[in-house]
Amino acid sequence: MLLIPCPHCGERDESEFNYGGRVADFPELQADMSTWHRAIHLPDVNDPIVNEVWFHASGCECWIQVNRDIRTHEFQPIDKLDHS
Amino acid sequence: MRYSILTLATQALQKQQRWPQIIAPEKLKPHYDIIIVGAGGHGLATAYYLSHNHDINDVLVIDSSWIGGGNTARNTTIVRSDYLLPASFALKNFALQLWDSLSQALNFNLMYSPRGYLDLAHSDGELEHFMLRANAMCLGGASASILTNSQIAEKIPALNLDQQSRFPIRGALFQAEGGVVRHDAVAWGFARKSSEKGVHIQQNCAVNKLLTSNGRISGVSTHRGKISANSVLVAAAGGSERLMANAGVPLPMEPINVQAFVTEPIKPVLDHVVNYNAGLSYLSQSDKGELVMGGATDGYLSTARRGSFARLEDTMMRAAQIFPFISNLRLMRHWSGTADIPMDGNAIVGRTEIENLFVNCGWGYAGFKATPAVGWKLAELIADGKLPEMLKPFALSRFTDGALIDDAGIGPYPWLH
Numbered sequence: 001m002l003l004i005p006c007p008h009c010g011e012r013d014e015s016e017f018n019y020g021g022r023v024a025d026f027p028e029l030q031a032d033m034s035t036w037h038r039a040i041h042l043p044d045v046n047d048p049i050v051n052e053v054w055f056h057a058s059g060c061e062c063w064i065q066v067n068r069d070i071r072t073h074e075f076q077p078i079d080k081l082d083h084s
Numbered sequence: 085m086r087y088s089i090l091t092l093a094t095q096a097l098q099k100q101q102r103w104p105q106i107i108a109p110e111k112l113k114p115h116y117d118i119i120i121v122g123a124g125g126h127g128l129a130t131a132y133y134l135s136h137n138h139d140i141n142d143v144l145v146i147d148s149s150w151i152g153g154g155n156t157a158r159n160t161t162i163v164r165s166d167y168l169l170p171a172s173f174a175l176k177n178f179a180l181q182l183w184d185s186l187s188q189a190l191n192f193n194l195m196y197s198p199r200g201y202l203d204l205a206h207s208d209g210e211l212e213h214f215m216l217r218a219n220a221m222c223l224g225g226a227s228a229s230i231l232t233n234s235q236i237a238e239k240i241p242a243l244n245l246d247q248q249s250r251f252p253i254r255g256a257l258f259q260a261e262g263g264v265v266r267h268d269a270v271a272w273g274f275a276r277k278s279s280e281k282g283v284h285i286q287q288n289c290a291v292n293k294l295l296t297s298n299g300r301i302s303g304v305s306t307h308r309g310k311i312s313a314n315s316v317l318v319a320a321a322g323g324s325e326r327l328m329a330n331a332g333v334p335l336p337m338e339p340i341n342v343q344a345f346v347t348e349p350i351k352p353v354l355d356h357v358v359n360y361n362a363g364l365s366y367l368s369q370s371d372k373g374e375l376v377m378g379g380a381t382d383g384y385l386s387t388a389r390r391g392s393f394a395r396l397e398d399t400m401m402r403a404a405q406i407f408p409f410i411s412n413l414r415l416m417r418h419w420s421g422t423a424d425i426p427m428d429g430n431a432i433v434g435r436t437e438i439e440n441l442f443v444n445c446g447w448g449y450a451g452f453k454a455t456p457a458v459g460w461k462l463a464e465l466i467a468d469g470k471l472p473e474m475l476k477p478f479a480l481s482r483f484t485d486g487a488l489i490d491d492a493g494i495g496p497y498p499w500l501h
Contacts, residue, residue: 001393002384015394019384019499033484040496041336041427041483045325050385070339070385 008060020053119313122320123147125156128274129459135281138467148290152271164262171477179457192273201262214257251362324445343391343420349373365402391420428488428495433478
């Protein structure tokens with residue numbers, strides 16, 4: 001069970017959240033296919049610390065950003081994202 | 085040794101002391117025609133069909149652990165072919181046909197039990213979709229039918245068909261050939277027969293790296309030294325990604341945790357495989373009487389091999405909706421493992437950019453049922469050098485071509501699978 005550190009609500013149970021996945025750095029819309037392929041399909045799998053977003057659906061209803069070690073589930077909170 | 089009632093009697097007279105080892109003692113040569121990295125069901129099946137369909141026996145199957153110690157023996161043993169998209173259906177239905185006679189072919193009891201698979205529908209819309217799927221299956225040559233609630237009640241009296249429940253059951257898609265297969269026997273059966281033909285099976289010897297020279301794969305590097313090969317197949321599930329990336333072939337997949345559970349044994353109550361679809365919870369009863377259950381993935385990136393209680397609770401809750409008595413049972417065992425899930429949720433099988441490097445991975449938590457078909461077709465590819473029609477859609481190149489096989493319609497994010 002993950003205890004996710006929400007910057008608004010404190011540590012909360014994972015069942016209150018929806019997963020948003022890795023924070024993606026998308027290329028320009030006009031970029032070629034291979035650039036988009038790398039951006040969408042080939043995440044950096046070598047770093048076990050993943051920068052990702054969660055939506056606190058049963059809480060503050062905000063997207064939050066965290067760093068998580070996917071080997072141990074240790075969290076390092078970073079920031080809150082605005083509602084937009 | 086051929087297993088028969090005669091060998092059984094002879095061994096009994098010898099106090100069961102003289103059974104030969106299932107696979108020949110380990111020995112490593114410096115060179116092989118083909119090296120298969122990963123001695124799971126898929127890797128061993130490929131070795132078996134290489135030796136038996138194509139008479140290629142200079143093969144090494146190598147694994148970091150023991151055979152039948154990975155995902156092959158950590159699944160809920162269900163086999164079925166109720167898929168809508170032609171690519172997924174064709175491969176799994178071919179596998180289902182092979183499961184039927186595999187125990188005889190391997191001379192090893194895989195306990196294939198075609199007890200019937202029921203996929204429950206919880207709304208009229210879902211039932212309509214199941215009719216579409218059943219029709220597609222029938223067109224593909226499989227048998228499928230739609231069951232009404234009274235037919236379901238006849239098959240599974242214990243099922244809760246109360247129409248007042250939150251997700252009432254409105255019918256089911258039924259595949260009679262669907263069922264369960266004893267999973268670890270699959271690994272042992274394939275290993276034994278391959279070994280008889282001279283295939284080497286090396287356990288507890290991790291491949292650290294694929295060796296390349298002049299844009300080709302020249303062999304593998306292990307802690308017991310380098311072994312060269314003419315071709316290499318990587319079939320190492322979650323371990324494939326790192327090996328392939330180091331060889332310059334990054335794979336579009338991510339690691340997600342999947343769990344399964346077993347309750348304490350009870351009297352026979354369920355002689356089918358049932359899948360609850362409002363959410364996901366699939367159940368069958370083992371020969372020992374335990375209920376074997378699985379659910380969806382944990383839903384987020386993880387290599388921790390530690391299951392989330394949220395998913396466990398969720399799967400149990402759904403199981404208890406269809407079988408209320410489950411809430412009185414204790415869970416006896418619970419295991420979880422890392423599934424390698426590609427960006428469209430479907431497997432990556434076939435060629436790579438490197439001519440003599442083949443790949444078979446990304447089966448996530450849906451690979452067991454396809455085991456013999458994948459082995460059969462991959463052996464064909466490696467032996468003849470011609471890509472079988474059935475494998476074409478599963479090419480790694482589909483991600484650059486944009487021809488995804490998106491069964492659930494939710495790619496390219498694996499955690500949505």
